[in-house]
Amino acid sequence: MQTEVYTLDIGNCKECKYNYEDHLEELLKQEISLAMQKNGLRVKLLHNKDIRTQKLDDLVSRFRSSYNNTYTALYTPLLWPEVNLL
Secondary structure, three states: OOOOEEEEOOOOOEEEEOOHHHHHHHHHHHHHHHHHHHOOOOOOOOOHHHHHHOOOHHHHHHHHHHHHHHHHHHOOOOOOOOOOOO
16 A cells, blocks of 8 residues: 655645655644644643753643643443353
């Protein structure tokens, strides 16, 4: 399977991304930040080093735990897990 990734600029010009894996993470960061800012949130992306130096480890840990719990509650599978009856 071959995948082609394109980006569109404001003038609707299409640009092919040959090494899209290198750009995908950065594009996701930008889009998520913009979406959150449009909802009135202040957004700042921190690297692990910044989290440690600003002593935010506990806060990030609590946030991850809360996120994982909420995600599990919202997106539980609709089907029961397959059980081996033999």
